[in-house]
């Protein structure tokens with residue numbers, strides 16, 4: 165289990181301070197107390213202008229844990245050896261190591277790399293020589309102490325259940341018992357996995373949900389499958405074994421109102437691998453990227469290429485324009501186009517996605533002997549390192565180091581990227597010049613309708629900026 169703090173960049177000249185936390189179980193009570201541990205340390209670090217938080221290391225220490233199983237602890241030692249840390253803060257000796265020998269060996273090892281440790285509870289700073297002696301004495305008590313702490317925690321959780329304080333509805337796919345949280349419920353977990361996998365393979369939420377309804381699969385809550393629920397499921401880090409702490413907070417002790425910690429009014433912490441995962445991390449990560457590309461219901465998508473495409477003229481990233489569907493000479497042009505209309509784009513390249521898709525599918529076929537129906541992010545992400553565009557060709561650089569170069573089958577020379585960009589610029593110029601859109605309804609795509617998506621607006625604004633010689637960010 166590891167914990168990362170999300171922090172904005174700060175100057176680097178200060179003492180680099182790490183925090184080590186250890187909890188006895190992964191239960192909510194303990195997450196809570198872990199959270200409190202981290203919060204208080206964070207405050208401490210913030211208040212000290214000479215300190216800078218490097219990282220919070222946290223281990224889940226089930227009873228009987230040996231030094232070997234403390235993954236984060238060992239990582240912290242490695243980072244210390246690598247010279248990334250100057251100072252380590254720890255709540256108490258009992259949280260740091262299990263017995264006297266462990267504590268002293270580790271502290272001495274750290275000191276060899278110039279790293280000192282501060283134990284808050286005992287007020288021991290290993291930079292101080294008197295502390296060495298104290299440390300020996302204190303460490304001997306640590307083992308006994310940690311045993312009693314663990315008993316207290318278990319008792320605490322049971323008590324909360326008994327008192328009805330633990331009334332949280334279990335998350336779909338999980339269940340909890342009196343003293344275990346996040347146990348996997350197999351039948352529901354199967355559905356969760358299926359949903360993630362189908363989504364990652366490019367199926368739309370609507371299609372997946374309709375299939376669930378047709379098969380009579382019960383929704384996570386309520387009577388019917390809802391898009392909001394579906395999206396929340398895809399975003400929920402609990403399915404990959406993580407917990408984002410402080411998603412909500414209590415407004416005040418008077419109202420007891422739970423508030424969503426949206427704009428991170430309070431710091432959030434991510435506990436990694438704190439409990440059993442239902443979804444493979446790779447699949448989960450891909451789902452997050454796809455959601456980002458599809459931008460939740462805005463109708464505007466950069467799927468499936470994301471930020472993979474660069475302008476062959478000026479190397480700037482291409483942006484996606486959601487051009488409407490239309491038919492040209494019996495060919496359906498869908499998926500819009502990718503053009504050099506970003507913040508610093510040159511506006512000299514605009515490729516219709518169909519042509520690109522067909523070429524990428526062809527390249528994949530040449531390389532792997534498998535003909536894909538459409539371009540989907542999951543296989544692009546798994547196999548493609550980068551895509552290099554030229555005027556009419558595209559080179560796919562595979563992750564294995566090889567490359568495949570194919571010609572794009574551009575049906576009409578007016579659709580060649582530079583010609584099309586010229587054409588489009590002229591169109592945008594006329595729009596920016598204040599002429600009515602409707603007049604040019606048929607101009608742009610030779611029959612294509614004018615759309616008012618945000619990308620289109622951005623493209624238009626970009627053009628207006630270029631025309632007036634101004635340089636202005638979005």
Ligand SMILES: [Zn+2]
Nearest residue numbers: 475478504510
């Ligand atoms: Zn360009």
